[in-house]
Amino acid sequence: MQVTYFDISQPIVAVNQGFFTADENWQHKRIYQNEAWEIIILVTGKLFLQVNQQRFTLDANQVLLVPAHAVVVGFQKSPALTQYYWFHFFPTPQGIEQTEYQEGQETLGGQIPLPAQFSLPEIKKSFVLANQVLDIASNQHYPHITVDYLLTSLLIELAHEFIESSQSRTGDQMENIKGWIRSNLNSSLTVSQVAQHFEFNPNYLERIFKAATGQTIIQFINQLKMARAQELLLKTNFPIKQIASEAHFNDDKHFMKLFKKKFQLTPSEFRRSYSHKFQDSSSFDPQQLLSRDTDINYLQRFKNDH
The missing domain is CATH 2.60.120.280 (Regulatory protein AraC)
Structure with missing residues (x-):
């Protein structure tokens, strides 16, 4: 390539x-x-x-x-x-x-x-x-x-x-596991459920997942949830409670607490910081020559x- x-x-x-x-x-x-x-x-x-x-x-x-x-x-x-x-x-x-x-x-x-x-x-x-x-x-x-x-x-x-x-990667199986988690992400997904699907002992699965990815399964699940929440905050006008639900958090207050801890901003502050005011590029002429x-x-x- x-x-x-x-x-x-x-x-x-x-x-x-x-x-x-x-x-x-x-x-x-x-x-x-x-x-x-x-x-x-x-x-x-x-x-x-x-x-x-x-x-x-x-x-x-x-x-x-x-x-x-x-x-x-x-x-x-x-x-x-x-x-x-x-x-x-x-x-x-x-x-x-x-x-x-x-x-x-x-x-x-x-x-x-x-x-x-x-x-x-x-x-x-x-x-x-x-x-x-x-x-x-x-x-x-x-x-x-x-x-x-x-x-x-x-x-x-x-x-x-x-x-x-x-x-x-020798960890192709880890990619399969991560893909399955993405496809089955919900508010109550647990390590035991993932282990059961792939016929692993939960403790063993945790060890090999951490060794291959550098994070625990729960950390990976929370990363996916937070990424979904960020996307919804930037692309929609949904209220925070709905975003928490759409991102698979059981409790919107718990979601706001975790979000603030991870990004040092509340969900509302994050949304305001990266508004959509810049997203209209219809007036730009792509035929304008760009020369150093x-x-x-x-x-x-x-x-x-x-």
């Missing part, structure tokens, strides 16, 4: 970004990327893009890396309400390297690998980081370097997700590196 290694010894330069919702009969128009790279994270629906001569079909929770100097065009209409994050950026002058991916060589002197397309096993941190980038980018009180750092953090998290999903020669931020930051 071919991957692109990005140098992260310094933060990349964020150019522009947004959250797009497709209307009925929408199809991505033909654009030329010029010098900017792009990361697309599909949230819902389907996206049909041809990048140069290669066609990609993206499903929910999939990521596409679009290189600089690429011709991008939609080859099929997307379903109505298809939604995705998009981020244009310039890599650092130290450059990039495109090569065959080899497990065990995930980082080379401060570099991270990203393939052209891959799936996120679950939203986890990526969704929250994407919202943070857009929220901070829309706030004029923050310097541009803040957005650069946050977008770099998002790329690192995406690379981590790719590495984690592509590593060969015309980007003041890029020239100022790296003028001594040329």
